[in-house]
Amino acid sequence: MSKQIFLLVLFLLAFSCKPKKNMIYMSNHNFEQEVAQARYTGLKIKEADVLDIKVSAFDEIAVKPFNLSSMAATSNPANGDSESAAGQYLVSADGYVVMPVLGKVYCLGMTKQQLEQDLEERLKVYLTDPRVDVKLTNFSISVLGAVASPGQKTTNKEKLNLFQAIALAGDMSPAADRTNVKLLRYSEEAQKDVLVNLDFSDASIVNSPYYYLQQNDILFVEPDKNAQIAANTTNPNRNLILQLGGTILGIVSLIIAVSR
Numbered sequence: 223m224s225k226q227i228f229l230l231v232l233f234l235l236a237f238s239c240k241p242k243k244n245m246i247y248m249s250n251h252n253f254e255q256e257v258a259q260a261r262y263t264g265l266k267i268k269e270a271d272v273l274d275i276k277v278s279a280f281d282e283i284a285v286k287p288f289n290l291s292s293m294a295a296t297s298n299p300a301n302g303d304s305e306s307a308a309g310q311y312l313v314s315a316d317g318y319v320v321m322p323v324l325g326k327v328y329c330l331g332m333t334k335q336q337l338e339q340d341l342e343e344r345l346k347v348y349l350t351d352p353r354v355d356v357k358l359t360n361f362s363i364s365v366l367g368a369v370a371s372p373g374q375k376t377t378n379k380e381k382l383n384l385f386q387a388i389a390l391a392g393d394m395s396p397a398a399d400r401t402n403v404k405l406l407r408y409s410e411e412a413q414k415d416v417l418v419n420l421d422f423s424d425a426s427i428v429n430s431p432y433y434y435l436q437q438n439d440i441l442f443v444e445p446d447k448n449a450q451i452a453a454n455t456t457n458p459n460r461n462l463i464l465q466l467g468g469t470i471l472g473i474v475s476l477i478i479a480v481s482r
Contacts, residue, residue: 261429264333265358265380266410268437271313273329274357275321275341279349287323288345310359323348331410334358334380363435365391367443368398382435384420384427388443394422399446405432406440 267273277288291309311319317330324344329337334356345352362376370392377390384403388394400422409416418432427433 262381262434264335265361266436267313267329267332267334267337267358268408268410269313269315269317269330271358271437272360273311273313273319273334273337274309274359275311275319276309276355277341277345277349278353278355279345280351281349284349285352288321288348290322358437361437363387363390363438364440365443366440368395368445369393369443370395383433384422384435384441387435387439387441388422391441394443395445397445399444402444404442404444406442407432407436408438 276291277285279285289309290311311321313319313329317328318326319329320326321341324341327337327341327344329340332340338354338356341354341356342352345354358380359378360376361378361380361382362374363382364374365387366372369388372391375387375390379386394400401424403420403422405418405420407416407418408414420427420430420432
């Protein structure tokens with residue numbers, strides 16, 4: 223009987239100490255293979271984005287009229303503001319930016335690379351070998367729920383993935399369910415918000431079309447009810463104590479039952 227009790231204790235300890243799947247990032251064994259297949263398709267330009275657009279060419283004098291940075295700030299009523307910051311353009315509600323000489327240019331839903339190519343083609347009428355550099359200056363997302371620092375996060379890093387977004391929020395809390403994180407994204411194609419569930423414990427998440435974030439994405443980290451009970455920031459050993467206590471209680475109950 224003592225051998226049976228010993229084996230039972232070993233089983234209970236092994237089970238209680240096993241980490242929960244929803245507490246570990248990318249717990250499967252295909253991490254390197256999956257990451258090698260990750261693809262970045264670029265940010266899609268959206269309404270109210272602020273774009274920094276710089277035009278360059280071999281002839282520095284000829285290129286000046288195409289850059290706000292080389293001109294005095296002028297009124298830009300089509301963009302909905304009285305003045306435009308040097309080199310920066312606000313994407314209007316109907317998807318346009320208004321550029322010197324070129325006028326209104328539609329860019330809604332384009333990546334910045336697509337807009338650069340479009341502008342370079344337009345500028346070839348005026349310039350020899352023009353080059354355009356487009357940057358998004360107000361990229362922001364929101365991270366809510368069971369994270370250390372929830373709220374809106376702004377960054378100058380355009381290629382932002384899910385794990386970097388969580389890092390901006392100070393990582394998930396011990397009470398977070400990493401297998402059930404929700405992402406809310408506005409779809410230009412569907413003309414509505416799309417809600418998807420993401421499993422941070424699965425390495426194949428890097429192949430998700432939602433792995434790289436877009437402007438105004440919202441991440442909500444669901445709290446795990448079991449982890450909430452176990453987590454206690456004032457006593458980091460509380461979870462271990464509860465596990466050992468449960469194990470001891472089970473052993474005592476078994477001994478009492480056997481002795482009867």
